[in-house]
Amino acid sequence: MTNRRETGQADGLFEDPSVPAAPPDPAPRAEVAEVADDSGGPLAVRMRPRSLDEVVGQRHLLGPGTPIRQLVDRDVPMSLLLWGPPGTGKTTLATVVSRVTARRFVEVSAVSDGVKRVRAEIELARRELGMTGRQTVLFVDEVHRFNKAQQDALLPAVENRWVSFIGATTENPFFSVISPLLSRSLLLTLEPLEEDDLREVIARALADERGLAGAVALDPAAEDHLVRLAGGDARRTLTYLEAAALVAPEDGTIDVTVLEKAVDRAAVRYDREGDQHYDVISAFIKSIRGSDVDAALHYLARMIEAGEDPRFIARRIVVHASEDVGMADPTALQTAVAAAQAVELVGLPEARINLAQAVIHLALAPKSNAVIKAVDAAMADVRKGLAGPVPNHLRDAHYKGAARLGHGEGYQYAHDHPGGVVRQQYAPDNVDGRDYYRPTRHGAEARFTEVLTRIRSVLRGHGAQGGV
Template identity: 85%
Template structure:
């Protein structure tokens, strides 16, 4: 029978039946567990405001266009250009959330002109009826063809929408000029290591993320940062995969991370011996024309997270140091690869770097250029400089003729073959020969050309002095 206590509460209704064993005490607080939402970790951790955005400080400071768009509710159109995972979708979403604008996302991969026009018509009606503006976000806008991009122009020009386009391709080549000229172009940079570590630590602790349910040891964090390649989305995807396979109660270590993402850790310390050893082996393999070994070391550097700009710089140096005039196009290829790294970034730029490595490894080799300039520098450092010959001195200013500057100079174009015998070098190094072409590749033809030129320039007695030492 149920009785009532002084507080008016029923007693006995939920009491244990007679003879039943006593109920166990309430369990202690369970360890936190990650949210069970179906959204990927990268989506759950998307910033809710500009202050939560990691990286891109050059775009988010006071007075920047993004701040103007958010804080002053100024309608404008933006093109966000940057590698994957740098925050293009995040910035567009934050703009819509903070300003309470209507947000419409279109993917140029799956949507066409029909969807674009329908959303623009809806945005016009919304603007006319309630004054509420629409943010029209077009992801991968470079995948729209010219006609599809043209469909956006009236809405952008008349500001029926605040257009935000995201692209991983150079917009000067992939976006039509009228749309580009009506939009403000903002360039996003790959996230730095410190930025990625902040993304990781937030995801581990935040209740929207892993909620403190798992830990990540220091070596695994370093490896995850290397694997990410400046991509925040990839970082969170790998972290989520590792959290799913980590043993309960154990931290995520490198072995767990490798199993989760199927990417072996490359033992490579960018500040230590391995960095210098791999770089040295890379260059020596190219110098030795072993293209396969060179590609192996290139792959090791890329997989270890080496800065691709560093790799490109080494190739540029190698092109002149070890190939030079044996294949003058090698330097052009190396510089083009460096420019490609800046334009497209990794992972696509790996192809450009590999092309340069193959070209340089298979090119004929010559160190005549570096030998020549180093010998010339050696003489200068020894004090072998001397005054510039008077006939070569600048004679373009008033009074130069009175001191003999330019007197006796022979204009080469007035002579057969464009070469005329006169002294060019100072007396201290006159007759020295620094450049000695090899017989390899394209440089072989310069041997004969240089011999003919020197036969005209040198004194009739044939005196000759090698760079760095007298001979003859």
């Protein structure tokens, strides 16, 4: 790279080139960023919004009175942490804040820059604020990649408001950002863009002079496929669209075939509102129930590739863990719930691994539908009107006057008896003696079969007390 001092180029736009250059510092990179010409950049960069009103999505962050609006409209210095998946607008929001407030904008990447540059930028920002009153927006991309010492270097600037710090992270900041920095910053959570938001991004890029300026057209099927491929990521949407525009035929029409060729991703025939949605999820659940782990993984991959909401997949796995595995492997529900939490915590693409682990666990687990049969049988009796009065000895006896009504009289405290089980009636008269839960001999449930037989024998007076 050519040294600016060697060429005599001024460090600032308004400095006299004849004046000797100041000691080297990283400021030139920041100043150039303010006036950079994006006309030759990637489509995603050229289409970056120039004002908050042009930002698509994130309505919960951009309404009147929100912190971002306060930062822009009232020029209030504050520190923000922007947490969200890639392509949701973290860098865009930081850039817009700097542009519309005419603040000096400095971008530091935690991937390529170290603590030396951070300290140099902070010192320059402090001098700028003291000499001219001009504030600096210090944007740290991928801030979670900074280690503790590097994050510590940000604290004086944040504490003293020498900069308006904006950190962007795709990782949970409660795990990846040090507590002092987190406590001094306002945490804003960005959501993946909705389908309608992505379609607006596409429409703008196709028509805008900064974008493709009407040079190509996207047919509806290709647009649907592009939206599915994007997965809520605006940057990915524009990157794929630009790639397709480069290989578009002479008539400028981008169809599904052109899009597949451009991004090397086959269009999965899948309509989230139509038959494919229901057919695939049905086949997915039945494959797990049938213990065909390979077929289940195929349908999981098919749904993920088609852009199905991973939270929907996770919910079905959680239901299946109790419906078709149940007590045959009680840990299956724990795995399923953990996978659902992982989807919320890390999102796709990483969460595909967590979902796959849950699918493999459930598919290979012993199966039992005794849980769902038990609760449905009990609910069926309730619907038939078999919901008699609660036996007197089980009724609440804590309030004044309950004893006069006979509430609690004769109740036997189970812990006072051998085995913790004592003969007494728990169910109402009209369902007493009904066996709703009928465990199988599959997996861990076989043990519960034996335990349940002994418990029922004691409760109903067919066996000896204790030893359960």
